[in-house]
Amino acid sequence: MKIAHIVGARPQFIKYFPVHRAFDEFSKNSDIKVKEILIHTGQHYDYAMSEVFFKEFGIKSPDYHLGVGSGYHGQQTGQIIAKTEEVLLKERPDVVVVYGDTNSTLGGALTAIKLHIPVVHVEAGLRSFNKRMPEEINRVLTDHVSTVLLCPSEIAVKNLRKEGFTEIACEGKLIPPDIQLSTYRVDLSSPLVFNVGDVMYDVLLHALSVAESKSRILETLQLTPKSYALMTIHRAENTDNPVKLDELFKYVNNVASLSEIIFPVHPRTKKTLDELKVASYGKIRMIEPVGYFDMIWLLKNSAIVFTDSGGLQKEAYWLEIPCVTLREETEWVETVESGCNVLYKEYDATFHKLLFRRNFYGDGKAAQRIVNVITQLFRRIDEV
Ligand code: UD1
Ligand code: UDP
Numbered sequence: 001m002k003i004a005h006i007v008g009a010r011p012q013f014i015k016y017f018p019v020h021r022a023f024d025e026f027s028k029n030s031d032i033k034v035k036e037i038l039i040h041t042g043q044h045y046d047y048a049m050s051e052v053f054f055k056e057f058g059i060k061s062p063d064y065h066l067g068v069g070s071g072y073h074g075q076q077t078g079q080i081i082a083k084t085e086e087v088l089l090k091e092r093p094d095v096v097v098v099y100g101d102t103n104s105t106l107g108g109a110l111t112a113i114k115l116h117i118p119v120v121h122v123e124a125g126l127r128s129f130n131k132r133m134p135e136e137i138n139r140v141l142t143d144h145v146s147t148v149l150l151c152p153s154e155i156a157v158k159n160l161r162k163e164g165f166t167e168i169a170c171e172g173k174l175i176p177p178d179i180q181l182s183t184y185r186v187d188l189s190s191p192l193v194f195n196v197g198d199v200m201y202d203v204l205l206h207a208l209s210v211a212e213s214k215s216r217i218l219e220t221l222q223l224t225p226k227s228y229a230l231m232t233i234h235r236a237e238n239t240d241n242p243v244k245l246d247e248l249f250k251y252v253n254n255v256a257s258l259s260e261i262i263f264p265v266h267p268r269t270k271k272t273l274d275e276l277k278v279a280s281y282g283k284i285r286m287i288e289p290v291g292y293f294d295m296i297w298l299l300k301n302s303a304i305v306f307t308d309s310g311g312l313q314k315e316a317y318w319l320e321i322p323c324v325t326l327r328e329e330t331e332w333v334e335t336v337e338s339g340c341n342v343l344y345k346e347y348d349a350t351f352h353k354l355l356f357r358r359n360f361y362g363d364g365k366a367a368q369r370i371v372n373v374i375t376q377l378f379r380r381i382d383e384v
Helices: 010-028 051-057 073-091 103-114 134-145 154-162 199-214 217-221 242-255 267-276 292-300 310-318 333-337 366-383
Strands: 002-007 035-040 095-099 119-122 148-151 192-195 228-232 260-264 284-287 304-307 323-325 341-343
Touching: 002 010, 002 073, 002 103, 010 035, 010 051, 010 095, 010 199, 010 310, 010 366, 035 073, 051 292, 073 103, 095 103, 095 366, 103 119, 103 134, 119 134, 119 366, 148 154, 148 366, 154 192, 192 366, 199 292, 199 310, 199 366, 217 292, 242 267, 242 284, 260 292, 292 310, 304 310, 310 323, 310 333, 310 341, 333 341
Parallel strands: 002 035, 002 095, 095 119, 119 148, 148 192, 228 260, 228 304, 260 284, 304 323, 323 341
Antiparallel strands: none
16 A cells, blocks of 8 residues: 655644654554655745754655745645656555645645545645635645545534535544444545544644653743743734734734743744834744744743644643634634634633633544554555
């Protein structure tokens, strides 16, 4: 069984790691031979946005690095398609796995399905219902060309059901990790939907003890636990317009009642900041992007987080850190409904109390489920 994974942007390296680890584990205990091919589109390329994650997680270098780099959507996605096609034509994998909602996700999925290679989408069914977000377009299109849609939550399954998906395992409830799929058939025209939980929870559970023993970020930045806020901003809707970005900085400065706001700056945001030419924003302390373990440690020890990141909203929820989302809406509605997250326009100082909640995103065994589903579905194709 030959599986090609397509990644390209920071959160995808993080999501790929537990899946890769679960495939390794599967191979040790099975006589089915799985060959994994890792394709890095090159959408992210700075050391701190890409290589650091390969080093931290001990992931081998990609088998193919397409070196696509930055560009307008059409140019970047077009290059991803053209270059991925060459690789897929050469390798002819049985299945292609794509992650999340970036241009690398959409480019990879489109390329594969046009070659009639089944597509597995990890993190399917998320919706913001805002087509001005490039990610929303990527998600909707990727889901609608995918063959196996792996959702992180019941709400994600519900979104897909509303869009006409009908082949849904276990009525959209989290599937058993060892589910038997003998009655399911892979058909490019009849996509299958599974609720597997969120792979980012798997990574987080793994990372916590590593971060605790290895991270020196608090010492390096001379921070005391719970004395600071953490902030990340990188969404196009917040960074493309300097006026909007400036307003957001002023907003966070005003409402955060802590002495410091630690801000690892995404390169997209850095570009706009350079245009703004503001020497300093009060309590905001800008630092380079950090590795995953340092980020988790910064988050765990923060008093509150301000962010427009998808991943960080959920990490804050799992670590029970109050989160203020710097957006007009969120796909991760469960975090808001459970009282752990609030959209910034609805934030007031009474928010700091977390309400009782349950984990809406699975149990930390998403990767095991993903491998179980893929190996069963695609092994049978081999046998036919
Ligand atoms: C992309 C994804 C977004 C995801 C984010 C994760 C799309 C449309 N967006 O946004 O969903 O949340 O990644 O971080 O796919 N740049 C560098 N060095 C790098 C990477 C980018 O300097 O290593 C700069 C370039 O100027 C580039 C800009 O950042 O033009 C934006 O990069 P791009 O990959 O297009 O989008 P992101 O904002 O990173
Ligand atoms: N992250 C990181 N270093 C940073 C900022 C974020 O490791 O300096 C991690 C963060 O903890 C989360 C992931 O990157 O796991 C989120 O990526 P990002 O915010 O870039 O993308 P999104 O999740 O919004 O697509």
